[in-house]
Every structure is written in C-alpha cells, then in structure tokens.
Amino acid sequence: MLMLTCPWCGRRPEGEFVNLGEATRPRPDDPAALTDAEWTAYICDRQNIRGRHNERWWHMRGCNMIFVVARDTVTHQVFDMAADEAAP
Amino acid sequence: MQRYSFFSLARNALSQHEGWQRAWRSPPLKNEYDVVIVGAGGHGLSTAYHLAKEHGVTNVAVIEKGWLGGGNTARNTHTIRSNYLRDVSIRFHDVSVKLYEQLSRELNYNILFSQRSMIDLIQSWGKLRDLRRRSLAMALHGPDYQLISVDELQRRIPAMGDLSGVRLPPLAGMLHPDGAMARHDAVAWSYARAADARGVEIHQHTEVTGFTFAANGAISGVKTNRGEVRARKVALATAGNTSHVIARAGLILPLVTRNLQAFVSEPVKPIIDVIVNCPDIGLYVMQSDKGELVIGGGTDPIPSYRQGCHFSTFEDVVASLVELFPRFKNLKMLRQWGGAIEFAYDASPIISATSIAGLLVSTGWYGGFKSIPVGGLTYAHLIATGQPHSLAEAFGLDRFTGLRFLLEAGTVAQR
Numbered sequence: 001m002l003m004l005t006c007p008w009c010g011r012r013p014e015g016e017f018v019n020l021g022e023a024t025r026p027r028p029d030d031p032a033a034l035t036d037a038e039w040t041a042y043i044c045d046r047q048n049i050r051g052r053h054n055e056r057w058w059h060m061r062g063c064n065m066i067f068v069v070a071r072d073t074v075t076h077q078v079f080d081m082a083a084d085e086a087a088p
Numbered sequence: 089m090q091r092y093s094f095f096s097l098a099r100n101a102l103s104q105h106e107g108w109q110r111a112w113r114s115p116p117l118k119n120e121y122d123v124v125i126v127g128a129g130g131h132g133l134s135t136a137y138h139l140a141k142e143h144g145v146t147n148v149a150v151i152e153k154g155w156l157g158g159g160n161t162a163r164n165t166h167t168i169r170s171n172y173l174r175d176v177s178i179r180f181h182d183v184s185v186k187l188y189e190q191l192s193r194e195l196n197y198n199i200l201f202s203q204r205s206m207i208d209l210i211q212s213w214g215k216l217r218d219l220r221r222r223s224l225a226m227a228l229h230g231p232d233y234q235l236i237s238v239d240e241l242q243r244r245i246p247a248m249g250d251l252s253g254v255r256l257p258p259l260a261g262m263l264h265p266d267g268a269m270a271r272h273d274a275v276a277w278s279y280a281r282a283a284d285a286r287g288v289e290i291h292q293h294t295e296v297t298g299f300t301f302a303a304n305g306a307i308s309g310v311k312t313n314r315g316e317v318r319a320r321k322v323a324l325a326t327a328g329n330t331s332h333v334i335a336r337a338g339l340i341l342p343l344v345t346r347n348l349q350a351f352v353s354e355p356v357k358p359i360i361d362v363i364v365n366c367p368d369i370g371l372y373v374m375q376s377d378k379g380e381l382v383i384g385g386g387t388d389p390i391p392s393y394r395q396g397c398h399f400s401t402f403e404d405v406v407a408s409l410v411e412l413f414p415r416f417k418n419l420k421m422l423r424q425w426g427g428a429i430e431f432a433y434d435a436s437p438i439i440s441a442t443s444i445a446g447l448l449v450s451t452g453w454y455g456g457f458k459s460i461p462v463g464g465l466t467y468a469h470l471i472a473t474g475q476p477h478s479l480a481e482a483f484g485l486d487r488f489t490g491l492r493f494l495l496e497a498g499t500v501a502q503r
Binding site: 001002013014015018019021022036037040041043044045046047048049050053055073074075076 | 335345393433488491
C-alpha cells in the first residue's frame with residue numbers, strides 16, 4: 001500500500017487519494033488557436049513514463065487538496081511532495 | 089514442421105522421446121528483413137504467422153527483449169470472450185473466439201482450449217441495465233449473452249452456497265456461452281512454431297534500443313543490442329511498454345500503462361466449472377485444469393509498470409471473494425503476479441500506422457489475450473497491404489483527432 005504525504009493532513013494511506021494522472025501537461029493558453037491535432041495531443045496523449053514522473057493526486061477522502069507527487073512507476077517509490085502552487 | 093499426433097507421440101515414446109525436433113529454430117540474426125516485428129508475445133507471433141500465411145511475407149524477424157511469450161502473454165488469466173458493447177468490438181472479438189475454437193487444429197498444437205462459458209454476476213440495478221443493453225447489442229452480431237435467474241446462477245455455480253448473508257446479493261446473471269480459456273503459453277508456442285515453419289525467424293534476447301531513419305524520415309530499421317537490423321517496416325507489438333519503446337522514435341501515444349494483478353490458490357478438487365465474473369465488486373474467479381483457483385480483479389488505479397502485487401487492490405479483491413464465496417476463506421494463495429497492460433484514451437485497441445512511414449503499432453489491448461488471433465490477422469493485413477483490415481478500420485490512431493472516440497465498457501474483467 002502506498003503512503004502519501006498530503007501537504008495539509010500529513011502521511012495518509014493511498015485509499016484516501018485519487019490519482020489524477022500526469023502533472024506535466026499544462027493547458028494551452030489559447031485552445032481556440034490550436035489545430036485539431038494539437039488539441040487532440042493535449043487531450044489524449046500521455047508521456048506514460050517508465051520510471052520517475054510527476055503526477056497529481058487529489059485528497060478526495062480528506063482535505064480535498066490537490067498536489068504533485070514524484071513517483072517511480074516501476075518501483076512505486078514516492079520521492080518528494082510540494083503543494084501544487086505551480087498547477088494551472 | 090514435425091507434425092504432432094497420437095502416432096508421433098507413440099513413435100517417439102519408442103525412442104525414449106529423443107527424436108523430437110525443436111519447435112522453432114534459432115537462426116543467426118540477419119542484417120536485413122522485409123518486416124521486423126518487435127515483441128514475441130501472442131500478438132507479435134500471431135501477426136508473423138498471418139503475414140506468412142495470408143500475405144506470403146516470410147522474410148520476417150520477430151525480435152524479443154526477453155523470452156518468447158514471457159510478457160503479458162504469460163501474465164494474464166487466459167480468458168477468451170466477446171461480450172463487448174460497441175459494434176466493432178463485438179464483431180472483432182467474435183471472430184477471435186471463432187479463430188480460437190479452431191486454433192489447436194489449425195496450428196497442430198493442443199492449446200487446451202476449454203469453452204466452459206462465462207457468467208457475469210449482477211449485483212446492482214445499474215449494472216443489470218448496462219449488461220442487458222450489451223446483450224441486445226451483441227444479439228445484433230451473433231454472440232450469445234443471455235439473462236439468467238438467481239436460481240440458475242446457483243445451479244451453475246454451486247460453490248457460492250447460501251446467499252442470504254451477502255451484502256450485495258446477486259440480482260441476476262448474464263451467461264456468455266462462448267466464454268473460454270486456453271493455455272496461454274501454448275498459444276504463444278503454437279504460433280511461434282507455425283510461423284517458424286513458414287520461414288519467420290524468432291530472435292529472443294534481442295532488445296530494440298532505438299530506430300534508424302531514411303533521409304525522407306521513414307523508418308529504415310531498428311538498433312538492437314545485437315547490432316542494427318534494416319527493415320522496410322517495423323511493427324511494434326510490445327504490450328505494456330509501447331510508450332517506452334516508441335519514445336525512442338520520438339512519438340507520444342494516447343496510452344497509460346497500469347498493473348493488472350491476479351493470484352492463484354492451492355489446488356483443490358473441481359468446484360467451479362465456469363468463469364465467474366462480478367463486475368460490481370471487481371472480482372473474477374475460475375478454476376484451472378490443475379485445480380488452482382485463478383482470482384483477479386480490476387487494474388490498480390495508478391499508472392504503473394510494476395508487474396507485481398499492489399496490496400490495496402489485492403485486499404479489495406479478496407474481500408469481494410470471501411463475501412460471495414465464504415468457503416474459500418481457508419484457501420492458501422500460492423502465487424501472485426501482475427501484468428503491465430496499457431489502455432488507450434478511449435479504452436479500445438489501436439492497430440494503426442503512425443506519423444512515421446513504415447512504423448506501425450498494435451497496442452491499447454487492455455487485456456489482449458482474447459484478441460491474439462484476430463489481432464494478428466488484422467495487424468498482418470495492415471502491415472502487408474497498408475490498408476486496415478475491414479474488422480479493424482475503427483482502431484486507427486486517426487480516431488483521436490476530432491475526438492471520435494470508441495468508448496468501450498467491455499474491456500477488462502472489472503467492467
């Protein structure tokens with residue numbers, strides 16, 4: 001079982017959280033200016049990294065905070081956490 | 089190819105079984121092929137077989153990082169079924185079931201195909217409505233998916249016992265008579281042997297480390313740990329690791345990889361003779377020919393390449409199991425494993441050309457053991473002719489542009 005550290009609630013079991021996927025997908029500033037292919041890439045494509053990546057978690061059954069976690073997708077080791085200030 | 093039969097078994101028994109040929113050759117790696125297939129799992133080998141059989145393309149190498157059939161082909165729960173929701177998915181998987189039914193005969197290899205039927209246990213009204221809709225969709229295309237009563241459920245699955253204390257008692261069931269299982273290793277080995285007999289080369293322990301490109305940007309071959317191999321077409325069948333491999337060609341696909349785990353109990357006497365699936369609580373259970381109960385549930389809800397046991401999911405599945413089958417409480421679990429399955433943004437497979445000429449992908453199988461025969465048939469058609477097979481026209485990567493998704497509710501067991 002994964003243990004995640006919520007910036008507000010501290011170390012909690014993974015069942016309280018929901019994984020929101022990759023954190024490295026900034027929303028385009030002006031979607032209307034994109035081509036269909038670019039918009040499709042934003043909506044659908046995923047890096048799907050084998051190894052360490054940044055992902056967003058939502059403390060749904062807790063304080064409701066959304067934050068970013070660095071986790072290795074092979075070993076499931078969680079590296080560090082920070083409040084999701086940079087998130088768009 | 090040495091044919092297997094009762095007589096060959098008897099003849100070889102007389103010579104102490106020392107006269108058997110190897111099931112496939114291990115030729116030296118050439119530096120040029122017409123087609124290189126990356127990944128010697130079920131889909132890669134089936135594709136190679138159909139390339140040789142239907143299209144006469146035999147200058148083919150199937151290269152594999154590990155050993156033959158050692159990826160997801162070895163890490164699934166060998167269920168074959170066609171109870172899908174979308175028209176294209178039903179037709180596609182119905183063909184796959186029919187090919188599986190004939191596979192042992194066609195490939196002269198006993199894959200221990202056992203069409204024992206599959207029963208979906210319905211424990212919520214929403215699921216009942218959903219599965220009735222699916223049965224009507226399937227009725228349009230042929231495969232059977234019938235509503236059965238709780239009495240009938242208990243008659244067919246006596247191992248459930250008394251249901252009065254169950255928190256979510258079954259309301260009804262759906263019977264899928266085409267549901268089957270087969271020995272997964274035998275499927276890979278039989279395709280390998282049949283493809284090899286038609287001239288295809290299989291190279292294990294050959295890892296693709298990169299791709300080479302012609303001046304016009306088209307693919308010209310692969311770099312491997314055993315040197316460069318030129319090819320006119322490179323076809324990926326690298327279930328679970330497709331994003332990782334294709335990133336070396338600079339492409340990004342709409343895929344996420346997750347861990348799907350299963351586990352088996354100690355062997356017991358025959359107690360369940362159908363495949364039981366409980367979509368409401370995330371559980372399926374069947375009994376293997378060895379007597380072990382094969383148990384699984386949904387995917388882990390996070391991106392993962394771990395291929396192992398994720399304890400919180402394991403706990404959920406076991407809780408569901410002992411709720412419906414309290415008598416299994418004392419069973420010891422023998423083994424557990426996970427497969428790295430990848431699913432596309434709309435949960436339907438991708439059999440497609442890519443933006444790089446000559447590079448093709450077959451991916452997004454989200455539990456693709458059941459699709460091995462038809463996946464190979466349609467992928468080989470695309471590789472050989474450049475046009476999608478009529479069964480797989482909807483599975484191109486181009487469907488994502490314009491967001492024409494093929495949303496599928498029937499993919500993995502916990503549906």
